[in-house]
Amino acid sequence: MNELSVFAPVLSSVNWDNVVNFKIILLSIVLEALPFVLISVLVSAFLHNFVSEDFIRKIIPKNRLLSTVPAALLGLLFPVCDCGMVPIVRRLVMKGVPLHTAVSFMLAAPIINPVVAAATAFAFRANIDIVFLRLGTAFFVACAAGLLCSVFFKSSELKKDAVSHSHSCGCCGHHHETEDVFPRKLSLSSKLLRTIYDAGNEFFEMGKYLVVGAMMGALVQILLPRALLLSVGQHPLLSVGVMLLFAFVVSVCSAADAFIAASFITSFSPGSLVAFMVFGPMIDLKNILMLQHSFRLRFVLWLAAVVFSLTAGAAYLINHF
Amino acid sequence: MCKLKARYILDAHALMRAAILLGFIALLAWLVNTGQLTLYIHPRFAGLIEIAGWLLLPMAVLQALSIVRAASPFEQRPHAHSHNSQWTYLPFLIVLILAFALPGNTLNVxxxxxxxxxxxxxxxxxxxxxxxxxxxxxxxxxxxxxxxxxxxxxxxxxxxxxxxxxxxxxxxxxxxxxxxxxxxxxxxxxxxxxxxxxxxxxxxxxxxxxxxxxxxxxxxxxxxxxxxxxxxxxxxxxxxxxxxxxxxxxxxxxxxxxxxxxx
Missing domain, CATH: 2.40.50.140 (Nucleic acid-binding proteins)
Known part of the structure; x- marks a missing residue:
């Protein structure tokens, strides 16, 4: 049996014991992430209903450097999960916020914010330096990508139909749904009700990626013997590549990915875990889909490639440090 | 005028969401009350799980309230343009079914x-x-x-x-x-x-x-x-x-x- 599970993990894994193990691991990730995801969607819905984009735009300076670097720190005031980022960013760009500012905000805010920092610190209590490496790397990548963007792209890069058609992506579908349910002129109490309603809808938008991510994580844990992972996981470059790929596929929310990364702490190099937690919230399957709904494909691919290279480079350096 | 007659819409999305949120509340309450929580997470998270349950409750209520609602005169067929199908709820349903249907077990050998x-x-x-x-x-x-x-x-x-x-x-x-x-x-x-x-x-x-x-x-x-x-x-x-x-x-x-x- 033991030999079998090494040589044919897939075959031997289809048995009752592994189904039970799959359930336990899946549920443990979901349960642990749930409070953070709920807080994140509530904050995001609150901001959606109570803070206007005009206000945010007003405080952005015209200077390229002055607008890119603070934009990367805006998440500290504006703690959104990456799942809610793309619709906001598109609206910001439509309202005249420079593309590079929006990009650096979009890349950094899902990571450099109190909720995610707290979740990461929880998950990596034992290795607190990983938390700082994550935040630092995210800051560097977001600023660098934003500045490069200001060099390469002068226009808004928005898709033409995205400008006229204000609900081009499924994820913002609930914004106009809510307007049907609740009246337009809102008192404070109905604004609060609407916030909770929005949060509920956003929970489903994000939650499904979390659950699917947790499922893939649980499957990987069961199917891959650690000994096999260890051989790749400690390689300074290969481990980073594997984790970047993993981050792209699982599309897990930035408030929860730290817990998934923490489950790999014994088998993967620190650089690769940081890469997972930096690249995932910035560019992943679900973000790319939402992005190419709103922006030109050429720009989306450019952005993905730049973020990929910057993260991989930083992670490689961390592994050699 | 038939236009003034209120039309009522059954929102299948809201129904599904309310059911799933209630399912999660039931799951959390069940795990906490039977002490099974420690089969999944470190006991120090118990407080956070209880908070999560309380946060889910108003969300579930609001979703439940919008299951049946009067259609506004301007509203077309609900969700005619929605890109989400009911498939998006599958992951949540899988979690709930696994959680309730399979025995509360421990990681085995x-x-x-x-x-x-x-x-x-x-x-x-x-x-x-x-x-x-x-x-x-x-x-x-x-x-x-x-x-x-x-x-x-x-x-x-x-x-x-x-x-x-x-x-x-x-x-x-x-x-x-x-x-x-x-x-x-x-x-x-x-x-x-x-x-x-x-x-x-x-x-x-x-x-x-x-x-x-x-x-x-x-x-x-x-x-x-x-x-x-x-x-x-x-x-x-x-x-x-x-x-x-x-x-x-x-x-x-x-x-x-x-x-x-x-x-």
Whole structure:
């Protein structure tokens, strides 16, 4: 049996014991992430209903450097999960916020914010330096990508139909749904009700990626013997590549990915875990889909490639440090 | 005028969402009230889980309230343009079905292989404990080391990294039987899962034991053993080996995992 599970993990894994193990691991990730995801969607819905984009735009300076670097720190005031980022960013760009500012905000805010920092610190209590490496790397990548963007792209890069058609992506579908349910002129109490309603809808938008991510994580844990992972996981470059790929596929929310990364702490190099937690919230399957709904494909691919290279480079350096 | 007559819309999305949110609230309440929460996460998260339950409640109520609603005159067919199908709820349903339908079980011995036993890992997993040895003075004084749930991970690490210091010490511990590949007939490892945050990060910690009729105990059997710590060599490393003097087959403990206390 033991030999079998090494040589044919897939075959031997289809048995009752592994189904039970799959359930336990899946549920443990979901349960642990749930409070953070709920807080994140509530904050995001609150901001959606109570803070206007005009206000945010007003405080952005015209200077390229002055607008890119603070934009990367805006998440500290504006703690959104990456799942809610793309619709906001598109609206910001439509309202005249420079593309590079929006990009650096979009890349950094899902990571450099109190909720995610707290979740990461929880998950990596034992290795607190990983938390700082994550935040630092995210800051560097977001600023660098934003500045490069200001060099390469002068226009808004928005898709033409995205400008006229204000609900081009499924994820913002609930914004106009809510307007049907609740009246337009809102008192404070109905604004609060609407916030909770929005949060509920956003929970489903994000939650499904979390659950699917947790499922893939649980499957990987069961199917891959650690000994096999260890051989790749400690390689300074290969481990980073594997984790970047993993981050792209699982599309897990930035408030929860730290817990998934923490489950790999014994088998993967620190650089690769940081890469997972930096690249995932910035560019992943679900973000790319939402992005190419709103922006030109050429720009989306450019952005993905730049973020990929910057993260991989930083992670490689961390592994050699 | 038929236009003024109120039309009512049954919102299938709201129905599904309300049902799933209620399902999650029921799941959390059930896990907390039956004490099963520790099968999944470290007890220190219990408070957060309760908060999550209370946050879900108003969301569920608001979704439930919008299941049936009057259509506004301007509204077309609801969700005519929605890109979301009911498939998006499948992941949530899978979680709820797995949670309620499968027995509340513990990670079983199958996982040890994919996780890798502490003694097999290349790098010691607990860089956490790196050379801070709070228990060492206490353990040295004891005539017999009684391994408690609380100190399990610490003590196993002590034995693993400093086997010479504990040679000829008496020890009493509980765990389940596991045999890594190529274990001699007279040996097995006595193992427990150590959980830092959630069961997803559970790591099997074990110590090699020696017993003449070791073959009589299947993998996954829970034992309380008494024995003497000895030193053996494996791949040029000194490792601890407990020579079992007496043992007792026991039921799986109610708290099968060990949770190292928060620092």
């Amino acid at each position: 199958n996982m040890v292989n994919s996780k890798g036993l502490n003694s097999q890992l290349a790098a010691p997993p607990a860089t956490t404990y790196e050379m801070s040895r709070p228990l060492a003075p206490q353990l040295r004084q004891m005539s017999r080391i009684d391994v408690t749930d609380r100190d399990y991970a610490e003590i196993v690490n002590e034995l693993q990294f400093f086997p010479q210091e504990y040679a000829e010490k008496k020890i009493r511990m509980t765990g389940f039987v596991f045999r890594p590949p190529e274990t001699p007939k007279s040996q097995f490892s006595l193992v427990r899962y150590v959980v830092m945050c959630c069961t997803a990060d559970a790591l099997p910690y074990g110590i090699l034991c020696e017993l003449e009729d070791a073959a009589g105990y299947q993998d996954g059997t829970w034992l309380t053993i008494e024995g003497v710590v000895q030193n053996a060599t494996s791949e040029d490393k000194t490792i601890p080996l407990i020579k079992i003097t007496s043992l007792q087959q026991v039921a799986e403990p109610e708290a099968p995992y060990v949770f190292p206390p928060s620092q």
